[in-house]
Amino acid sequence: MPVNENAAPGRVGDVRRRNLSLVLDSIARTGDAKPSRAQLAAATGLTKAAVSSLVAELVESGLVSEVGLYRDGERGRPGQGLELSPRRGVVGMEINVDYLAVGLVDLGGNLRFTTTVESHNRGLKPGEVMAKLAELAGEAKGAAAAGDIAILGGGLAVPGLVDEARSVVLSAPNLHWEHEQLNVDALLGDVPLGVRLSNEANSAALGELWYGAGQPDFLYVSGEVGVGGGVIIGSELYTGPGGSAGELGHIVVHPEGSGCSCGGVGCLETFAGQEAVFEAAGIAPGPLSGRTAALLAALADKEPRAVKAVDDAGKYLGVALASSARLMDIEAVVLGGHFAELAEWLRPAVLASVERHAPGLVRPEDLKVSGLKHAGTLLGAAGQVIRSVIASPLGLVVTDRTA
Amino acid sequence: MPVNENAAPGRVGDVRRRNLSLVLDSIARTGDAKPSRAQLAAATGLTKAAVSSLVAELVESGLVSEVGLYRDGERGRPGQGLELSPRRGVVGMEINVDYLAVGLVDLGGNLRFTTTVESHNRGLKPGEVMAKLAELAGEAKGAAAAGDIAILGGGLAVPGLVDEARSVVLSAPNLHWEHEQLNVDALLGDVPLGVRLSNEANSAALGELWYGAGQPDFLYVSGEVGVGGGVIIGSELYTGPGGSAGELGHIVVHPEGSGCSCGGVGCLETFAGQEAVFEAAGIAPGPLSGRTAALLAALADKEPRAVKAVDDAGKYLGVALASSARLMDIEAVVLGGHFAELAEWLRPAVLASVERHAPGLVRPEDLKVSGLKHAGTLLGAAGQVIRSVIASPLGLVVTDRTA
Numbered sequence: 001m002p003v004n005e006n007a008a009p010g011r012v013g014d015v016r017r018r019n020l021s022l023v024l025d026s027i028a029r030t031g032d033a034k035p036s037r038a039q040l041a042a043a044t045g046l047t048k049a050a051v052s053s054l055v056a057e058l059v060e061s062g063l064v065s066e067v068g069l070y071r072d073g074e075r076g077r078p079g080q081g082l083e084l085s086p087r088r089g090v091v092g093m094e095i096n097v098d099y100l101a102v103g104l105v106d107l108g109g110n111l112r113f114t115t116t117v118e119s120h121n122r123g124l125k126p127g128e129v130m131a132k133l134a135e136l137a138g139e140a141k142g143a144a145a146a147g148d149i150a151i152l153g154g155g156l157a158v159p160g161l162v163d164e165a166r167s168v169v170l171s172a173p174n175l176h177w178e179h180e181q182l183n184v185d186a187l188l189g190d191v192p193l194g195v196r197l198s199n200e201a202n203s204a205a206l207g208e209l210w211y212g213a214g215q216p217d218f219l220y221v222s223g224e225v226g227v228g229g230g231v232i233i234g235s236e237l238y239t240g241p242g243g244s245a246g247e248l249g250h251i252v253v254h255p256e257g258s259g260c261s262c263g264g265v266g267c268l269e270t271f272a273g274q275e276a277v278f279e280a281a282g283i284a285p286g287p288l289s290g291r292t293a294a295l296l297a298a299l300a301d302k303e304p305r306a307v308k309a310v311d312d313a314g315k316y317l318g319v320a321l322a323s324s325a326r327l328m329d330i331e332a333v334v335l336g337g338h339f340a341e342l343a344e345w346l347r348p349a350v351l352a353s354v355e356r357h358a359p360g361l362v363r364p365e366d367l368k369v370s371g372l373k374h375a376g377t378l379l380g381a382a383g384q385v386i387r388s389v390i391a392s393p394l395g396l397v398v399t400d401r402t403a
Numbered sequence: 404m405p406v407n408e409n410a411a412p413g414r415v416g417d418v419r420r421r422n423l424s425l426v427l428d429s430i431a432r433t434g435d436a437k438p439s440r441a442q443l444a445a446a447t448g449l450t451k452a453a454v455s456s457l458v459a460e461l462v463e464s465g466l467v468s469e470v471g472l473y474r475d476g477e478r479g480r481p482g483q484g485l486e487l488s489p490r491r492g493v494v495g496m497e498i499n500v501d502y503l504a505v506g507l508v509d510l511g512g513n514l515r516f517t518t519t520v521e522s523h524n525r526g527l528k529p530g531e532v533m534a535k536l537a538e539l540a541g542e543a544k545g546a547a548a549a550g551d552i553a554i555l556g557g558g559l560a561v562p563g564l565v566d567e568a569r570s571v572v573l574s575a576p577n578l579h580w581e582h583e584q585l586n587v588d589a590l591l592g593d594v595p596l597g598v599r600l601s602n603e604a605n606s607a608a609l610g611e612l613w614y615g616a617g618q619p620d621f622l623y624v625s626g627e628v629g630v631g632g633g634v635i636i637g638s639e640l641y642t643g644p645g646g647s648a649g650e651l652g653h654i655v656v657h658p659e660g661s662g663c664s665c666g667g668v669g670c671l672e673t674f675a676g677q678e679a680v681f682e683a684a685g686i687a688p689g690p691l692s693g694r695t696a697a698l699l700a701a702l703a704d705k706e707p708r709a710v711k712a713v714d715d716a717g718k719y720l721g722v723a724l725a726s727s728a729r730l731m732d733i734e735a736v737v738l739g740g741h742f743a744e745l746a747e748w749l750r751p752a753v754l755a756s757v758e759r760h761a762p763g764l765v766r767p768e769d770l771k772v773s774g775l776k777h778a779g780t781l782l783g784a785a786g787q788v789i790r791s792v793i794a795s796p797l798g799l800v801v802t803d804r805t806a
Contacts, residue, residue, distance in 0.1 A: 248729075252722045326651070329643025359667060
């Protein structure tokens with residue numbers, strides 16, 4: 001169950017709430033630098049006394065930890081640096097068409113444990129899939145217990161449109177799920193912040209923004225069985241008036257193309273989705289990891305069908321990127337999922353195609369490959385919960401009522 | 404020259420500036436209702452005394468007029484309603500490939516005078532075109548003088564990317580202009596707010612938002628020789644990180660299409676731009692108005708080439724709209740320019756194509772036709788200046804220093 005902030009003592013007003021957030025955010029932004037109290041005072045504009053009091057609360061509540069460290073040019077006793085606590089974590093979870101994944105992410109954004117299992121979820125009832133995922137989440141809970149990490153909440157990403165507030169999957173065509181209510185609270189049991197449902201590509205885009213190669217404006221392209229996208233504008237996720245923006249996989253790249261899972265015709269996904277590429281490359285059906293390995297081996301051998309399949313995927317991905325750059329004026333792109341795995345072969349074809357259709361618009365250095373690969377989704381799903389803690393920590397803070 | 408607000412008396416602080424804007428905005432929003440001072444006080448939350456003082460300044464400066472009017476159920480002496488003054492105006496101007504247009508727009512958004520002349524501007528030097536436009540603007544000035552309307556400034560729309568702050572056309576491929584500095588101040592002579600340069604499709608989108616069929620989120624599609632677009636999100640123009648968003652004409656609608664003026668391949672403009680449609684329909688070269696009339700006559704006669712040309716344009720426009728709805732999650736569309744003129748024949752093809760590529764996404768009632776037609780650009784170009792007056796009227800207000 002999410003903590004009800006309104007249940008916090010009424011005397012703890014908006015100023016304290018905002019200042020706790022300010023200090024947490026400042027620690028989060030400095031990242032590995034582990035700022036001192038004095039540095040936080042300078043960064044936030046608060047007095048040292050106020051910072052000390054706020055930090056004391058944050059340390060007591062377990063959200064912030066002190067680390068002894070030497071700074072450049074210092075001698076003698078180490079100073080006290082502050083970091084978001086490695087002893088508090090959020091479980092990122094992902095349901096995709098061919099696999100389930102979970103990861104334990106600490107408040108500093110470090111992936112402390114992760115596991116992925118192949119699972120053919122298409123057409124299964126959500127209840128069955130959620131039961132398997134809960135088992136996997138149990139492993140993350142075990143890892144947390146072993147590492148003395150308290151779990152604050154979870155984030156669950158699915159390849160489809162979701163209603164986050166009601167934990168409903170509105171439409172996930174590649175899973176054959178339409179309007180399915182998910183019992184997300186059963187995944188982790190009783191955790192302070194509950195479990196937040198999100199879209200897979202949006203989560204991966206946010207993971208990239210916060211923990212990867214993100215920049216203020218970019219398009220994240222997720223290559224899975226489906227092709228998804230996440231649009232980051234001004235360091236925020238753009239979801240559109242109805243919440244379903246970024247459906248890059250359903251940009252039309254050939255008006256006479258074939259039918260798509262969305263009911264449309266000629267969508268990018270029909271050319272560049274995982275199954276489309278495997279099929280075009282002549283990779284026999286089977287478990288996902290085996291097919292990926294077979295495709296990579298065929299590419300290394302310059303097997304013509306494999307090379308053409310990936311070239312074509314790159315060509316159509318380039319068409320979609322040219323169109324989206326024209327429409328949204330966002331030239332920077334981060335390729336994730338199987339596009340990242342295939343990047344060595346895919347990237348030249350993408351660049352040639354974008355240059356053909358929108359000359360000069362996307363420079364080679366604007367087309368990046370995610371270093372997070374599939375973990376980006378887990379980091380982003382968990383990261384949304386971590387960001388909510390940073391923005392609004394009051395419900396988790398042990399407040400000294402005499403202060 | 405724009406009025407320098409910093410030159411206003413220092414004692415006139417931010418509060419007065421904001422309150423003047425609040426009152427003007429409230430009058431603008433109520434539009435034809437012509438609110439009373441008491442109604443403005445209720446709408447703004449200001450006291451009646453404050454509203455009276457602010458209105459007095461706005462009336463004295465000529466931005467607001469009083470009109471006597473009877474309200475429902477009232478008898479006796481008419482009450483005083485307030486409106487944005489019909490005696491103050493802004494000149495909207497447009498340079499397009501085949502024509503020049505000017506319009507005189509009063510502060511209430513009424514087009515008081517307009518004229519359009521055919522002019523083959525492609526490849527002409529900007530100086531030549533600007534000299535012809537200045538002549539045409541002279542007619543608007545004459546109309547203003549005849550109607551006792553003082554001109555506050557102007558807005559100039561061009562079919563290309565612009566740097567508004569420096570009055571530079573960065574790129575207008577259909578005019579063959581690249582990095583051309585325009586001497587916009589010479590167009591109207593000495594006017595308080597100068598002349599503001601803008602993109603044609605963006606201006607038309609804003610014209611539609613403020614004075615036409617606009618709603619908070621929609622895509623405006625401008626059909627001229629080029630095909631342009633304007634993206635309205637949350638009642639604001641989305642221009643993207645680099646200022647060039649909404650280039651709908653250069654969405655790729657067929658990967659094996661023909662070359663485009665932008666240097667790309669398969670852009671919407673190559674299928675649905677005015678010249679592409681005339682050519683496909685077999686309409687002989689000649690003046691624009693004659694070609695449009697010939698095309699409309701051929702369509703009325705169900706001449707197969709003409710019908711197919713417009714069907715194809717609609718089909719590819721549908722492909723682009725499907726892609727943009729997927730990416731930006733904006734389903735509402737307003738068709739302008741020659742798309743509006745051809746709407747009767749074009750609209751069914753657009754709807755069928757969108758339904759084929761993105762089933763269920765764009766409902767027929769979401770695909771509107773601009774009632775403003777070509778005037779939308781003039782209204783939007785002028786409207787941006789009018790909005791700047793409403794947002795920041797202080798420089799134009801005669802302030803009573805003893806108040």
